[in-house]
Amino acid sequence: MVTLVDNTNKARPRHPEKANRPDTEVLRKPSWIRVKAPGSKGYGETRKIVKDNDIVTVCEEAGCPNIGECWDKKHATMMIMGEICTRACAFCNVRTGLPTALDPKEPMNVANTVKTLGLKHVVITSVDRDDLADGGAQHFVEVIQAVREVSPSTTIEILTPDFLRKDGALEKVVAAKPDVFNHNLETVPSNYLTVRPGARYFHSIRLLQKVKEIDPTMFTKSGIMVGLGEERNEVLQLMDDLRVANVDFLTIGQYLQPTKKHHKVDRFVTPDEFKAFERIAYTKGFLMVSSSPLTRSSHHAGDDFEKLRKAREAKLG
Known part of the structure; x- marks a missing residue:
């Protein structure tokens, strides 16, 4: 059970629930996982557009290593419903605490940002909002509708919470x-x-399965991090669980420890191991697989969506 705290005081820690945890060693990153610090012209332009429209991005809040590359191309991932999460996952760098009220202007702010950035494909995620009766489902709907209205040619990928105990x-x-409906x-x-x-693991599996039952034409997607102490056979079993749920797209990336208070990195998985996971996942029937040390849910999402559509067309003949 997570104890929620009032985060209105900016002097309070970002992760109060982790403050008393023992420090863990932050391992030095291997050469294959290092990236250049952001600072290009495109990065600066994207940052200004995001700030001018009062947009929160998971790129910043989660400390994504790909932010320099993606923002240089004006590819930003929107994080709706605020920047404070009601959960306290041991791997995550997003703030934990009591969230603020939903912003009624946010759906149109997101839509205008999508249009200004010229996004052909947008990824929209959120914090967990266990405090809301529907977990924020209606807010997702309003954001999707606003983007459709302002930028009708943009394809929309959502990365949702698990809506645990949120009927309907x-x-x-x-x-x-x-x-695309993504739930990691x-x-x-x-x-x-x-x-x-x-x-709850099997709740998340069932959620993805239900998406397909409701709308068999909708693409579904899920992702995992490795380097958290998992065994290889556990990853392969997880692939099978996702295929039973008829999930189309799997992403696998390296876990990177945000601070010494977060879950430790058990090991850095090699590029060859990621390639092996990719080959196995394709043999299990996924239409699309992205597996590499720097893979993240929204990394190259637009290009991957086009590949996903083509893969389905090819499968259907």
């Missing part, structure tokens, strides 16, 4: 017809108690 929430979001498992089930204690 999933159905509401699927009815809004995003092009994050890790193998044996790690849930320590890595993702507020979530």
